[in-house]
Amino acid sequence: MVKLEWQNALMKMTNGQTKIIPIRLDNCILPAILMQSLYIDQFQNGIEVAIRQIVDISKGNNTFVPQYNDVSNLVAYKWWEDKTLIVEYRAQYYMEPISHFAFITYNTQNQISFGSKNNFAFRFGFNVEVATLNSIGIKLNAIRIDFPESIVPGFTQTAEFSAKTDFPIDILQIMHEIKINEWKGIPMFFYKS
Numbered sequence: 001m002v003k004l005e006w007q008n009a010l011m012k013m014t015n016g017q018t019k020i021i022p023i024r025l026d027n028c029i030l031p032a033i034l035m036q037s038l039y040i041d042q043f044q045n046g047i048e049v050a051i052r053q054i055v056d057i058s059k060g061n062n063t064f065v066p067q068y069n070d071v072s073n074l075v076a077y078k079w080w081e082d083k084t085l086i087v088e089y090r091a092q093y094y095m096e097p098i099s100h101f102a103f104i105t106y107n108t109q110n111q112i113s114f115g116s117k118n119n120f121a122f123r124f125g126f127n128v129e130v131a132t133l134n135s136i137g138i139k140l141n142a143i144r145i146d147f148p149e150s151i152v153p154g155f156t157q158t159a160e161f162s163a164k165t166d167f168p169i170d171i172l173q174i175m176h177e178i179k180i181n182e183w184k185g186i187p188m189f190f191y192k193s
Helices: 001-015 049-056
Strands: 072-082 084-091 099-107 112-115 123-131 138-146 159-161 175-177 183-186 188-190
Touching: 072 183, 099 123, 099 159, 112 138
Parallel strands: 072 188
Antiparallel strands: 072 084, 084 159, 099 138, 099 175, 112 159, 123 138, 175 183
């Protein structure tokens, strides 16, 4: 029944008979069709901002500008297996021919080790102080991993990160090389089994 109601509402929206304003409540990836129009991102912006936007829209004073308008073909999920941080990234819609990634971390090279769970032929490098975290001044490093294969839907790539010391490790962001020396972040979610 929900699927039928959803299709009916979309049809009415395309005919100008109704207006749909989706509200994003968790860290899910919105379907491309919903990202093309106005939506309220309560997960990213908080309940107070979401309520203000709902009130503004109902009064006809739409001041909301979506933060994320583009659709990402690549998404990543991270989880822990014992003391190893697993990061899996996948193509959702189409092939990504270039599999060059930079894993952003606050860890130093002597605190973190890395490799691939399902691919033994890859190039890698550790890049020191590639960025600064906000105004705090924390220097961030990047672990670059280049895989030889393209990423296609249904075939994921997985990287593993382990601590060399007792200092905690984490991957804060994954960047994908979209052109030579041009990098773009991909959405990353914490996976809970």
